[in-house]
Amino acid sequence: MLPAMVADVKLDSLDERQRAAVVHGDEPLLIVAGAGTGKTTTLAHRVAHLIEQGVRPERILLLTFARRAAAEMLRRVDSLLRSRPSERAASGRVWGGTFHAMATRLLRLHGEQIGLHPGFTIHDRGDSEDLLDVLRAELDLARGARRFPRKATCADIYSRCVNSREPLEELLDRAFPWCKEHADGLKLLFRTYTDRKAEQCVLDYDDLLLFLDGLLAEPAAGPRVRARFDAVLVDEYQDTNALQADLLERLRPSGRGLTVVGDDAQSIYSFRAATVRNILDFPLRYPGARTVVLTQSFRSTPQLLDATNKVIAQARERHPKDLWTSRPGGERPELVTCQDEEQQTELVIQRILERREQGIDLRRQAVLFRASHHSAQLEIELGRRGIPFHKYGGLRFLEAAHVRDLLAFLRLVENPRDLIAGTRVLSLLPGIGPRTARALLDPVVAEGNFGSWRSARPPAAAASHWPTLIALCDELATPHGPALSAQVQRIRHFYAPLCEARYDHSEARLRDLDQLEQAAAAFADRATMLAELTLDPPQTTQELAGQPSLDDDHLVLSTIHSAKGLEFDALYVIHVADGNIPSDLATGRAAEIDEELRLFYVALSRARDHLTVLFPLRWYDRPVGMGSRHSYAQLTRFLPPSVRAAFDERAAPHGAAPADAPTADAAAGASIRKRLHDLWS
């Protein structure tokens, strides 16, 4: 059987440009793929095609924005390759995942060549902030006349600096002008931070990329790492940053074997130092690169495309490309002006239920919003009416204190030098605060084991826990200790009384940990579990449990950022007021406003058949401004009359708000409390 024949059959389902991208040879390839133009399909076909051409799956690197995206793509590759049963499934062998996850794997394999211990642990954003905070105090930086930036700001500056590859002074000038006078202090802080992470055998998110960059730059090690891969494919390229672009160039210096896919119109992560320049300048960086532009939408109806084309046409700098479709006509999108938030909620729910009646499952419908808290009222109301939903974005499972406590235990036994993990664990014991914890941990950090604890004299209040803690750490730190879920179980057992003493709702918290114990069984080992949870945290508890929950039909609530790459039959975008979109916080510079416009475009372009945009005139204010209970809003500037022409406009009737509006606040307050309570039951 000729591979080419097989490929031809499968290529039938693609349009001409997609096909060109799939069968393109070895030269650098940029696929500019508009929303809904079959980007995932094209990429999956290209991977399958490469494998059919004889590239071994384990020599393909597929970089995506989230592990879920990689998994989905590989599932499709597998189904494309199903005609070749002799091949083992590609999904288990292709290297897939985020830049950070890929960096972690490569550093575990090759890190020793640049003096990196393979047993490093990874600090998430919160851990980084904690360490910076410790050092800020140690260095006595807070003493100056002007207040030193808070830890979150320090972490922000550091990360932006690293990822944008910009000198500190320039970055401060551009993005943090109020911190300029602290440039020297910040430099000292970051220097110390870097040294301290090295001592503790700890890497933060940014280090993963920096160390991989360093590894690839090594004359001896670099070529060996490069030689692992024949093909590198990058999804969502518009959301990569300067450091990531440099990494790719180190992996594929000539650009041969490099494929990047993205849409400059959907670049929405500049706060993470992503730059749209990467995708716009790709042809300059790799002369001879082929560019394929996909403009046929397989997602949205012509009416919706007309609206979204009009919206994105307002962008200043972009790759001009109007999307078209051969789908038959459908409904025009609607723009609904509501009196207030209650009415908006009411209308959304009403529409959702109508459409479910029409046969659109809840899981095919989604409500999107700019900021996580914009869905608070809707969540309460959905809860009250018993409409199931999953929320993506915002507060996550792993940010809960008890979950962090337990993971700190695991991290500490994995890497005893991890001071932040150790501090968190020891501070759980009564009588131990930051100072005592530090005194107990300094020798541990120096020696890399818990030996010093045997002769340590903890405070009296902690004495009863002390031998148990030592025994637990010794047991779990043993190379071939208990199975992973048993480890979690042991920690949970030790932790339970401490949790009860410390938090309300401890039963519910411990049940969460039970779930973590179940989930632990799915990971290969402790280091993998810690890394994966840190680098690609489950977005909902459901996801942690590993259950796709296919049988329970639920509505999707999501921040716009978290909805990237998804599509829904019916879509509702709420709080489309100026101040939310664009966010008040991002109206400083033209570039920021442009990004907010792209964000709005990303939101609208998730819709396949039905789109409803809602705008409450009056709303109970965000935690801003003093005194006033509510403010009056204006429709987003991104929907001027010329664009609104593509929408059916209607105003919700005045009388539709609940008659008992004055008591709505009290009722809402009560349901919030109930909901918070139910979270733990």
Add this chain to the structure above:
DNA sequence: CGTATTAACATTTTT
């Protein structure tokens, strides 16, 4: 150490 009080202050999106 841990709690209580006061003072300042930012407020989005997330690997």
Add this chain to the structure above:
DNA sequence: TGTTAATACG
């Protein structure tokens, strides 16, 4: 406004 950091005190 609600949250967090710095400080005072038991």
